[in-house]
Amino acid sequence: MRITVFGATGGVGQEIVRQAVAAGHEVTAVVRDPARLPVLLSDVQVHAAAGLDDPEALREAVAGRDAVLSALGSRGRKADGVAERLTRSVLAAMEAEGVRRLLVVSAAPIGPRPADDPLVDRMVRKVVGAVLKEVYADLTRMEAALAGSATDWTSVRPPKLTNGPLTGKYRTEIGGSPRGGRTISRADVAHAMLALTHDPAAVKQGVGVAY
Template identity: 50%
Template sequence: MKLTVFGASGGVGREVVRQALDADHEVTAVVRDPARLRVPAHPRLLVATVGDLSDAEALVPVLAGRDAVLSALGAGTNKKAKAAPVTGPATHAMLTAMGRVGVRRLSVVSAAPVGPDVPEDGAFTRAVVLPLLRRALRDLYADLAVMEEAIAASDVDWTVIRPPRLLNRPRTGRYRRVFGGNVPGGRSIGRGDVADALLAGLADPAYARCAVGIAT
């Protein structure tokens, strides 16, 4: 497949690029600073610099002729307090550009706290831990919620991957999935496995138009 990867210089994004190349896909890695990509040159890798991800016109050239779009912008973007939203505006631009060039498949990273609470996690987690987390990172989660709303209202074939805390661990392929919800007791997952889930969603019909909770 021919893929465009947004957030390619982040921890999850780099894993997506590496795994996609290993799987013989052609990859366009969209970055602001090519020096941060830190992925070896490859004959099937094109690095595209885009300064303003909220500009749909700027995204059209990197999406034209692609089979699918993957976004790792939600995997740790804008964790600083009161940071300007990035993921929501970028997603609106992606969807507009995808419509113009006829790309139908989209797989993105969100976060577990944006999804529903899990009754099995217990009253303390649901009444204390999660509200504190959502308050501390409210700007990030509000941005991700805008992203999810835009995607759900679109006519593309989308997948939203919702991981809990991200760890710098390679792909194992051994993690739990909950379609339409979050993983009970899910506390963390390696960035390599988040990338694996993003790519798996492109080929598996079960992931189509679905939010998927993942965790080890």
């Protein structure tokens, strides 16, 4: 499979690149600074982009790909619209090149929660939601952009991310979130994204992932 990875220097993005290469996929990593991608291997193609706001500059990176995986987003509490803005740029480049499959990292609070979630989880979500209000608002707008696009998109919605190991043992729920799911490692989020790439049931859906 030929894939392009955006946000390849972040925690999830590096894992996507590493695991995709190990699985034998042809990988293009889109980065601003190649020196920030420590998982660079001889068989990883690097597309250096000074910025991601210009769809025309991204068309070469996505042309002819079977799938595009994006881990773009805010790295702090101040989102500044980065997820929505950059995802719209990626969408425009993909639509211009006729590339359809797109998977992005979102967050569990963007999707519906089980009605029977434990009380402590509901309380924690309320507190975290207040702290990360701008980030979640940005991701909500990003998902709206996905829904309005011509792509076959999937939004992967993890809860709290950790630096734990790849286990391959986690729960997924299409259109919802696993009950009581509180954490998942970045490595397993990457694993889930690669696995969902070929799942037709996940197309145009949000998918909750958690332990």
